[in-house]
Amino acid sequence: MSGVPDRVPTFDDVQAAAERLKGRIVRTPLLRHPQLDAVTGGTVLVKPEPLQLTGSFKLRGAMNAALRMPAAARRGGIVSFSSGNHGQATAAVAHLLGMPALIAMPADAPAIKVESTRRWGAEVVFFERHGTDRNALSARLAAERGATVIPPFDHPDIIAGQGTVALELVEDARAAGLTLDVLAVAAGGGGLISGCALALEAEAPAAEIWAVEPEGFDDTRRSLEAGRPVANAGTGSSVCDSLLTSQPGVLTFAINQTRLAGGVVVTEAEVFRAMRFAFEHLKIVAEPGGAVALAAVLAGKVSARGRVMGVVISGGNVDPAVFARALAEG
Numbered sequence: 302m303s304g305v306p307d308r309v310p311t312f313d314d315v316q317a318a319a320e321r322l323k324g325r326i327v328r329t330p331l332l333r334h335p336q337l338d339a340v341t342g343g344t345v346l347v348k349p350e351p352l353q354l355t356g357s358f359k360l361r362g363a364m365n366a367a368l369r370m371p372a373a374a375r376r377g378g379i380v381s382f383s384s385g386n387h388g389q390a391t392a393a394v395a396h397l398l399g400m401p402a403l404i405a406m407p408a409d410a411p412a413i414k415v416e417s418t419r420r421w422g423a424e425v426v427f428f429e430r431h432g433t434d435r436n437a438l439s440a441r442l443a444a445e446r447g448a449t450v451i452p453p454f455d456h457p458d459i460i461a462g463q464g465t466v467a468l469e470l471v472e473d474a475r476a477a478g479l480t481l482d483v484l485a486v487a488a489g490g491g492g493l494i495s496g497c498a499l500a501l502e503a504e505a506p507a508a509e510i511w512a513v514e515p516e517g518f519d520d521t522r523r524s525l526e527a528g529r530p531v532a533n534a535g536t537g538s539s540v541c542d543s544l545l546t547s548q549p550g551v552l553t554f555a556i557n558q559t560r561l562a563g564g565v566v567v568t569e570a571e572v573f574r575a576m577r578f579a580f581e582h583l584k585i586v587a588e589p590g591g592a593v594a595l596a597a598v599l600a601g602k603v604s605a606r607g608r609v610m611g612v613v614i615s616g617g618n619v620d621p622a623v624f625a626r627a628l629a630e631g
Contacts, residue, residue: 309552310457312503315464315496318365322465325368325397326360327353329466331473334582341598343605344479348470349585351617355417357543357591358466358493358615359390359453365462366451367394375400377447382406382428382435385414386543386616387453392423403446405438411542411620430545454492455550464496470611471504481505482608485594487615488512488521488564489544491553497613498560508611512557512564513597515541515572515590520548521557522564530554538569540623543590543616565603571596576624577631579614589623591616 332347350358367379378401381391388404395402402423406415407430419425428438436452443450452459467484474481484501486494494512501508512521517537524530532548539545549557567575572589575596579585587595594612597603603610619627 308457309555310461310499312499314457314461315468315500318361318461319465319468321365321368322361322462325364328469329353331470331477332583332585336582341605341610343607344609345598345605346470346474346479346609346611347583347595348466348611348613349583350466350613350615351585351587351591355386355389355393356616356618357386357390358463358613359386360393361465362459362462362492362496363387363390363394363451366456366458367398367400369458370449374449377449378402379451380439380443380446380448381451381453382439383453384410384542384545385418386618388418388423389414389421389618391451392418392421395423396421403442403448405435405442411618413620414618417618454490455552457552459492460496460499460553460556462496463493464500466493466613467497467500467611468504471500474609474611479609481508481611483509483511483603483605484611484613485511485513485597485603486613487544487590487593488514489590490546491521491549491557493613493615494561495553495556498556502560509562510560511562511597511603513593513603514564514566515544515593516566516568518545519564519566520546522566524549524554525558525561525564528558540569541572541590541593543588544593565597567593567596567600567602570630571600573627573631575599575631576627580628585614586617586619586624587614588616588619589627
């Protein structure tokens, strides 16, 4: 199987994914802190996905996609490509479901992510980040092994699984007597934010959704403004390694184009500040790419003032040296 999208997911798919994932992932809590509300002037609700089994939201989509595989296909196992978080998630899912997994990773992927992927029993092969057609590489590897490709973001089952982040957030906000006004979400390939958009379209249709990207890798923002998928400049800091996708997916952009309020960009310094804030006040370890939404809110680039603001901290698989630098400079 190539993993090429053959259908556009809907809110019903997100709901079905939520049922499918019950008991298989962590339903992460909703965090609040008075200091966060004081700094932003709003009511800020944080969704901490570093608390997932593999340290990021990626487990949701990978598990949903794997559970949707026919029984016969499971024997061939899974192939995927990832800079780290999706690779770890796919490796974990394969281990938990008793399947082999092969993950293609960039040669410069953080060591902590490579080691974590291997720890789940997956085979890892490396490729050069720039100039490699990842879809073609994974298709070839899957064909050699009779495996199924589970791509990082541009797949309906991945998107539906990731959308359970926002579904849970809205449900927990509602239980606390709150109605979500705005949501800030990291955007790499767009799988997380497109799934969240599907969830909010049904559950909080008046809420704004903002994509947040690192400086120089703002392909979602550029694409929204251009009205079509376009590549980013790729000239910024690579510290947000989980968000270095060159342009949005075809399927994810089709969903996001009519549902997002827009996109904003954060600097490395703003990301480090957010990482330190999350550590000091929320007691959450966030990786740079996982902290961009919080960075945008703390910097006022997505305003929470007078509003109920949802913020997704999407991952916490940070290299110790980078984390130490964030704490020192943030």
